[in-house]
Amino acid sequence: MADKDKVSLDDLALLAQVRAAIEEYDPVPPNVLSAARASLTWRTVDAELAELIEDSALATASVRSSGPRSLVFESPVATVVVEVEPKNGSRRLTGQIVLPRAAQVEVRHVGGRTDVEADAQGRFAIESVPAGRLSLLCRFAEESRDLVTSWVTV
Template sequence: MSEHENLSDDQLLALLGRALADGAAVPQHRRDDARAAFTWRAVDAELAALLHDSALDAGAAVRSSDADAAGPRTLSFEQAGLTLELEHDLASGELLGEVVGEPGAVVRLERTDAEPVAVRADVSGFFRVEGVAMGPLRVVVERDDRVLTTPWVTL
């Protein structure tokens, strides 16, 4: 039998009042951390879908020469009506992209080892970023109230 089963209504309300008062003692930074962690509950549903990755094409894993391996890698993503096409030249580090049908979108490359780089797509939706080294990256595209965020990929 629990010690709380024989409490009167007044005792139970007093106990409940103390429990609620203790909740106010939680530091604000802990509350902020808890709210931030809660936003991650559906993160997979918020990421863009990978439509195409040339590294996954049949035969890509069994290339026969270094010249073939230095060819460009292409990726396509879609989310919330936005489509993102990317082509990365492994030799030069140049990343070409198109935000299909969305001129002027802001495109941000996020790396684990460098500061984010932001560019604006031109009137045709095209953009270019030089010096994109191999390694993990994700791309965030923002246009008006729509956002496309790719999952992390390794170039």
């Protein structure tokens, strides 16, 4: 490597100062970050989209509901039923894959992602997911098609 290609500690320090100044005075807008994260869903472009077909929050919008929120996503690959319960500022998810089978379930949310396994009966649970938008990606061992749900705010 030529001397002109080497980065000095002074250069790294200067870059760190510039980065800090930009983050303080001209941060990336939240909607741009959200769009960038959403674009990562193209990694699963071959997955079968499961549309939200039922949301108990919409059915009980004019009435107070004391139970967990129920979401139903449907696709040609499978149906996924998820109950969402508020828990200490976050959400607890309990799910069931209809046409029961084992799967790797990736819950994509505002804090990143949480992975869990659905058992042979298609059941899974996650104790704590941040409130906000989320989507599920289910990978089935015996099938070539994955399932990805539409995004929903919980």
